[in-house]
Amino acid sequence: MGVPLSGRRVALERLRRQHLPALYEIATADGVNDGWPLCGRTMDPVEFETYLWRQSSVQFAMVRQDSGEPIGLVQGVSEDLRSGAVDIAVVVAPRLWRAGWPLEGVVLFADYLFSGLGYRKLYFSMPGSVRRRVGRAVDAILALECTLTRHVLIDGDYEDLSVFSLHRDRWDTGLFSQVTGRIVPPGVRDRVADSDRA
Amino acid sequence: MRRGDVVPRDAEWVAVVLERWDRSRRLSLRGRTPSPTMVAGLLGEAVTAQNAVWTDDGFPVALLQVTNVNSRDGTGELALLADAEHTEATSQLLADFLSEVFDREPLRKLCIWAVEDELDVPSYLGSLACPVGRLVGHERRGPDRYADMLVYEIWEEDVT
Numbered sequence: 001m002g003v004p005l006s007g008r009r010v011a012l013e014r015l016r017r018q019h020l021p022a023l024y025e026i027a028t029a030d031g032v033n034d035g036w037p038l039c040g041r042t043m044d045p046v047e048f049e050t051y052l053w054r055q056s057s058v059q060f061a062m063v064r065q066d067s068g069e070p071i072g073l074v075q076g077v078s079e080d081l082r083s084g085a086v087d088i089a090v091v092v093a094p095r096l097w098r099a100g101w102p103l104e105g106v107v108l109f110a111d112y113l114f115s116g117l118g119y120r121k122l123y124f125s126m127p128g129s130v131r132r133r134v135g136r137a138v139d140a141i142l143a144l145e146c147t148l149t150r151h152v153l154i155d156g157d158y159e160d161l162s163v164f165s166l167h168r169d170r171w172d173t174g175l176f177s178q179v180t181g182r183i184v185p186p187g188v189r190d191r192v193a194d195s196d197r198a
Numbered sequence: 199m200r201r202g203d204v205v206p207r208d209a210e211w212v213a214v215v216l217e218r219w220d221r222s223r224r225l226s227l228r229g230r231t232p233s234p235t236m237v238a239g240l241l242g243e244a245v246t247a248q249n250a251v252w253t254d255d256g257f258p259v260a261l262l263q264v265t266n267v268n269s270r271d272g273t274g275e276l277a278l279l280a281d282a283e284h285t286e287a288t289s290q291l292l293a294d295f296l297s298e299v300f301d302r303e304p305l306r307k308l309c310i311w312a313v314e315d316e317l318d319v320p321s322y323l324g325s326l327a328c329p330v331g332r333l334v335g336h337e338r339r340g341p342d343r344y345a346d347m348l349v350y351e352i353w354e355e356d357v358t
Binding site for chain 1: 228229270271272273306307309330331332333334335336337338344349351
């Protein structure tokens with residue numbers, strides 16, 4: 001596809017069966033189960049695998065560069081090929097929620113969707129508790145386009161669901177480099193991660 | 199004007215008007231050709247409640263749906279397909295439909311999504327529809343031309 005799938009600390013690997021045990025543990029963990037991707041559902045690991053494949057045709061496990069350990073999942077859902085828009089869904093291991101570096105996987109995925117697959121617009125939906133956790137970075141980079149008020153039930157309270165967007169025009173101005181702090185030299189984008197080539 | 203249950207043969211007129219009438223996101227063809235399976239799916243999949251609206255002499259003028267209900271969050275999607283020639287009468291029956299649905303179902307609110315050149319939501323829902331968002335440049339209309347998608351909420355306490 002010609003876009004990098006490896007960052008400084010995170011790499012994207014196309015979702016495979018070997019990733020699923022770790023991702024199942026993450027998705028069913030306390031504090032995660034109510035959110036994406038299970039949204040409160042209970043399922044066994046076999047059902048989980050089928051469920052993930054039904055949700056998305058473009059998804060990657062986020063893994064640590066140093067160990068290969070899966071730390072989360074990024075998915076493109078509700079793909080709208082006609083209008084060139086897609087929603088990004090993310091789940092990260094709870095123990096890493098306070099660490100900023102896993103978001104590098106989201107940035108890599110966004111670049112894959114824009115530069116690799118040619119999408120024009122990305123959407124990110126997040127409840128208030130997640131928005132607070134991610135912090136001001138969200139408001140600085142993304143555009144808030146919709147707030148569904150008191151929309152999702154989390155820990156007994158109804159939270160707003162904010163829908164943010166990111167246009168490719170903004171990405172092409174060099175946002176990737178600004179966000180990651182990396183200048184991508186000519187030719188690097190032609191390099192494909194070994195895991196993607198396999 | 200009257201409203202009532204949707205029956206399988208209603209798929210015939212729905213297929214004809216899908217591209218012509220005012221329509222919300224769910225009932226927008228978006229350039230596709232409506233196969234019988236597709237129309238049957240629109241009338242049957244993920245639908246919690248639906249009514250058709252007819253004139254007194256039996257001509258259909260609207261399809262009203264509550265779909266994609268999330269019982270945990272108490273939310274759902276309102277879908278609307280309506281002949282713009284009968285907006286006022288449809289809106290009155292739509293309000294009755296919503297009142298019935300909120301009474302019967304464990305719903306707190308409904309959302310309706312519509313491309314701005316496909317449905318003028320306030321003309322059918324008036325002050326019941328609270329605008330909560332605009333997805334800028336969402337829907338393709340041609341090379342480098344896009345229309346916005348508008349999002350509204352309808353709350354149970356405003357309807358009942």
